[in-house]
Amino acid sequence: MRWRPFALAAALLVYPLLFRGAFYQDMGALVLIQATSASAWNIVGGYAGQVSVGHAVFFGAGAYLPVLFYELWQLPLFVGVPAGIAVSLAFAFIIGLPTFRLRGHYFSMATIAVAELVRLIVSNSGFLGGAIGLMGPARPRGWWDLVFRSAVPYYYIFLAVLGLVLLATWQMERSRFGYYLRAIRADERAAKSLGVPVSRYKLYAFMLSAAFTAAAGSLYIIKTGFIDPESGFGILVSVQMIIIAALGGAGTLLGPLLGAILLVPLQTATNTWFGGGATGLTYIFYGGIIMLIARFEPGGLIELWRLRIAPLLLRRRGDAHAP
Amino acid sequence: MLLEAKEVSRAFGSFLAVDGASLEIEEGEIVGLIGPNGAGKSTFFNCIAGDLAPTAGRILFAGHDVTERSAEAHARLGIGRTFQVPATFTDMTVLENVMVGAFLRHPERAAARARALEILKRTGLSGVAFQRARGLGTPGRKRLEIARVLATGPRLMLLDEALAGLTPAELQGAIALVRAIHEEGVTLVVVEHIMEVILGLARRVIVFNEGRIIAEGPPQRVVGEPAVIEAYLGRAHLGRRKA
Amino acid sequence: MILLQVIAAGLLLGAVYALFSSGLALIWGMMNFINFAHGEFVMAGMYVAFLAVVWLKAGPAGFTLAAACGLFILGVVIYFALIREVLRGPMLAQILSTFGLALFLRYAAFFIFSPNFVTLPQTALTGTVDLDGIYLSVPQLVAGAVALILTLALHLLLSRTQLGSRLLAVAEDREAAMLMGIRPDRMQALAWGLSAASAGIAGALIALSFPFSPEVGGSFVIIAFVVVALGGFGSVPGAMIAGLIIGLIESLSAYWFGPVYKDVVVYGLFVALLWLRPQGLLGTQ
Numbered sequence: 001m002r003w004r005p006f007a008l009a010a011a012l013l014v015y016p017l018l019f020r021g022a023f024y025q026d027m028g029a030l031v032l033i034q035a036t037s038a039s040a041w042n043i044v045g046g047y048a049g050q051v052s053v054g055h056a057v058f059f060g061a062g063a064y065l066p067v068l069f070y071e072l073w074q075l076p077l078f079v080g081v082p083a084g085i086a087v088s089l090a091f092a093f094i095i096g097l098p099t100f101r102l103r104g105h106y107f108s109m110a111t112i113a114v115a116e117l118v119r120l121i122v123s124n125s126g127f128l129g130g131a132i133g134l135m136g137p138a139r140p141r142g143w144w145d146l147v148f149r150s151a152v153p154y155y156y157i158f159l160a161v162l163g164l165v166l167l168a169t170w171q172m173e174r175s176r177f178g179y180y181l182r183a184i185r186a187d188e189r190a191a192k193s194l195g196v197p198v199s200r201y202k203l204y205a206f207m208l209s210a211a212f213t214a215a216a217g218s219l220y221i222i223k224t225g226f227i228d229p230e231s232g233f234g235i236l237v238s239v240q241m242i243i244i245a246a247l248g249g250a251g252t253l254l255g256p257l258l259g260a261i262l263l264v265p266l267q268t269a270t271n272t273w274f275g276g277g278a279t280g281l282t283y284i285f286y287g288g289i290i291m292l293i294a295r296f297e298p299g300g301l302i303e304l305w306r307l308r309i310a311p312l313l314l315r316r317r318g319d320a321h322a323p
Numbered sequence: 324m325l326l327e328a329k330e331v332s333r334a335f336g337s338f339l340a341v342d343g344a345s346l347e348i349e350e351g352e353i354v355g356l357i358g359p360n361g362a363g364k365s366t367f368f369n370c371i372a373g374d375l376a377p378t379a380g381r382i383l384f385a386g387h388d389v390t391e392r393s394a395e396a397h398a399r400l401g402i403g404r405t406f407q408v409p410a411t412f413t414d415m416t417v418l419e420n421v422m423v424g425a426f427l428r429h430p431e432r433a434a435a436r437a438r439a440l441e442i443l444k445r446t447g448l449s450g451v452a453f454q455r456a457r458g459l460g461t462p463g464r465k466r467l468e469i470a471r472v473l474a475t476g477p478r479l480m481l482l483d484e485a486l487a488g489l490t491p492a493e494l495q496g497a498i499a500l501v502r503a504i505h506e507e508g509v510t511l512v513v514v515e516h517i518m519e520v521i522l523g524l525a526r527r528v529i530v531f532n533e534g535r536i537i538a539e540g541p542p543q544r545v546v547g548e549p550a551v552i553e554a555y556l557g558r559a560h561l562g563r564r565k566a
Numbered sequence: 567m568i569l570l571q572v573i574a575a576g577l578l579l580g581a582v583y584a585l586f587s588s589g590l591a592l593i594w595g596m597m598n599f600i601n602f603a604h605g606e607f608v609m610a611g612m613y614v615a616f617l618a619v620v621w622l623k624a625g626p627a628g629f630t631l632a633a634a635c636g637l638f639i640l641g642v643v644i645y646f647a648l649i650r651e652v653l654r655g656p657m658l659a660q661i662l663s664t665f666g667l668a669l670f671l672r673y674a675a676f677f678i679f680s681p682n683f684v685t686l687p688q689t690a691l692t693g694t695v696d697l698d699g700i701y702l703s704v705p706q707l708v709a710g711a712v713a714l715i716l717t718l719a720l721h722l723l724l725s726r727t728q729l730g731s732r733l734l735a736v737a738e739d740r741e742a743a744m745l746m747g748i749r750p751d752r753m754q755a756l757a758w759g760l761s762a763a764s765a766g767i768a769g770a771l772i773a774l775s776f777p778f779s780p781e782v783g784g785s786f787v788i789i790a791f792v793v794v795a796l797g798g799f800g801s802v803p804g805a806m807i808a809g810l811i812i813g814l815i816e817s818l819s820a821y822w823f824g825p826v827y828k829d830v831v832v833y834g835l836f837v838a839l840l841w842l843r844p845q846g847l848l849g850t851q
């Protein structure tokens with residue numbers, strides 16, 4: 001079992017060297033961004049069980065601030081990244097502090113409302129480009145603008161950030177913080193009775209998650225150089241994180257990465273098959289998958305494997321060995 | 324005085340589930356808390372453990388006024404409690420469940436794990452340490468509840484029917500466990516319907532009925548008091564009439 | 567005069583908000599469950615009405631009835647197929663289920679009807695009424711009045727009838743209700759049917775005077791959140807009053823700040839409410 005994460009890491013490292021086509025390298029970079037944002041969502045939505053349906057607000061902040069700094073002061077995009085993270089932390093605090101003292105669904109409702117509120121405000125703010133959005137430097141002024149023709153440099157930057165997020169999640173999983181979050185997800189009242197500061201830990205998890213999501217948004221703007229309200233703050237951005245994390249396995253370390261590896265290529269494929277009509281069909285399909293996960297296996301594919309398929313295989317193997 | 328409850332009341336809407344209950348518990352005691360169904364025992368526990376705020380009255384623990392403090396603060400001060408309906412973390416293993424408790428006094432993972440393993444051994448759960456709690460039956464869950472609270476290092480433990488639903492053999496084991504916990508210096512308040520358990524454990528019994536304390540004293544004497552008999556029989560008559 | 571007209575129009579629209587929000591409050595009150603697809607139910611009601619007009623040449627009463635029946639059935643089916651199981655699951659499953667449903671319904675409509683706005687073909691309800699200088703369109707007047715009556719009827723159904731007390735019994739204590747011979751499953755399915763029907767009717771009523779597209783559900787669901795949060799969760803009378811207030815606020819802010827800001831004001835109000843009075847303006851506890 002131990003070798004699996006390492007095999008996965010090795011495969012991710014060599015992928016752009018094996019698949020040399022621009023199409024595959026672009027897709028690889030996209031997989032990594034989506035895996036990063038879904039892994040970030042996973043910290044609060046998966047481990048702590050506090051389901052945010054408005055994480056787009058952090059992704060959008062992470063994408064908008066770098067390009068806003070460029071627009072205002074011609075700064076390289078990476079300079080605005082900390083500002084995007086800071087704004088996201090502020091949003092997380094504003095949403096989290098009041099709602100985490102209340103029960104469950106309140107938080108989810110607040111996240112979607114704030115995300116929509118911010119999307120509306122951004123769409124109507126001239127200095128943020130309104131409904132049209134903002135654009136980064138078209139031509140690189142130096143290496144610091146991080147504009148590359150090939151997707152490969154982006155791929156490795158994204159891989160490093162994803163590695164960082166997963167490392168942090170892994171550390172968290174093994175520390176008191178992670179145990180407390182899982183206890184909160186399972187039973188808040190019991191967690192409190194054992195001395196877990198429930199509201200505070202939920203807020204920490206939410207803020208950590210927000211910061212990483214903003215980082216993913218920054219990666220997005222650094223690669224595409226362009227952002228508009230829908231691709232930054234739109235509800236579908238949140239949907240994407242949720243479905244990837246939930247499909248792979250919410251509350252597991254590698255579930256979101258697995259989800260991204262499965263879903264992003266599939267999505268690229270359906271987009272090519274169905275052409276322009278794909279949007280409707282893709283999201284009908286997504287909605288269907290989300291409902292199926294909720295109805296049959298909220299733990300996603302990893303739980304499905306652990307609880308249902310692996311025991312079945314083990315039993316079969318046992319039978320073969322029996323005399 | 325370890326715990327002092329002064330005229331504690333708790334209302335749900337206009338209904339008073341606990342009605343001016345006062346209670347004093349010395350360090351090192353085992354106190355039995357009995358009473359018919361719906362008497363308000365669990366609600367009283369919830370107030371003492373900080374899970375519900377009393378609507379009136381004060382609660383002092385080791386000299387601190389804890390009336391308005393959160394459940395987490397209660398746990399930190401050393402009040403541990405089990406739930407009548409076991410509230411185990413079902414997706415986590417038995418060991419992880421106990422570690423959540425152990426983290427309160429041992430922030431490092433290795434230390435918490437060592438402490439949890441120790442407690443699992445003492446509570447006879449070592450064999451299932453790596454199973455998910457979901458797979459445990461009721462007796463296992465009740466035991467896990469006790470283990471988890473024990474791991475927080477409490478000075479006072481409130482056991483809400485932690486021994487209910489066990490077979491006679493399991494019951495003997497559980498009583499022995501509770502005694503062992505007591506011998507280590509933990510003060511205990513035990514809610515239990517089975518008289519045998521109360522008689523075997525407690526030197527002092529408090530009888531609850533309709534939110535009030537109606538009798539208090541050594542178990543043998545208290546069970547003979549007319550008010551207590553009436554509280555129980557009254558309910559029994561009512562039950563028969565309904566059936 | 568214009569201000570009065572804005573106020574009247576806001577209250578009429580608010581009555582419709584009250585109607586669909588009551589449905590959300592009903593589900594919340596009974597099952598402690600938030601339906602993220604509630605806005606999509608409103609949207610579905612609009613398209614059912616649309617189909618009833620196109621296929622059956624139904625009049626306003628006819629297509630409203632069609633939306634009510636269609637959505638009632640949809641609500642019951644969704645309860646049995648999805649919600650019943652999910653209610654026993656973790657919170658993740660509860661939220662994902664209706665969130666996925668919302669996505670599914672929205673894009674199903676998108677796929678079937680195209681993303682463009684449509685208006686109901688000309689119906690019998692047209693014209694304006696002159697109330698002492700305040701001009702109100704007949705469709706809006708009818709929609710507001712019908713919505714108000716139906717919200718009141720829902721409230722009376724829950725508070726005054728035997729059916730209502732059975733529903734509340736299930737809400738209070740499932741096991742105890744079962745001992746009383748009530749079948750909780752049926753009651754909860756009924757609640758889902760009623761809730762979806764309230765949304766469907768509201769959709770048909772809004773469609774009387776406004777164009778709509780598959781995406782309108784997104785703002786209705788948040789409006790419903792704001793209304794139930796303002797009215798105190800799970801309270802139908804609270805939702806009724808809060809619905810009127812929100813309709814009024816929306817109308818006034820569109821008038822004062824311009825139409826694009828009406829949602830901004832209402833959503834902002836929700837965030838403010840979370841900080842200042844999370845138990846709802848009209849709620850207790």
Ligand SMILES: Nc1ncnc2c1ncn2[C@@H]1O[C@H](COP(=O)(O)OP(=O)(O)OP(=O)(O)O)[C@@H](O)[C@H]1O
Nearest residue numbers: 335339340358359360361362363364365366367407
């Ligand atoms: N959250 C609540 N809301 C309303 N009423 C409640 C609530 N919790 C308890 N009650 C009521 O308060 C009374 C006391 O309940 P409690 O659970 O404290 O009794 P108990 O003595 O523990 O009974 P049992 O022996 O059955 O566990 C009961 O009538 C119960 O219905």
Ligand SMILES: [Mg+2]
Nearest residue numbers: 364365366407
């Ligand atoms: Mg009890």
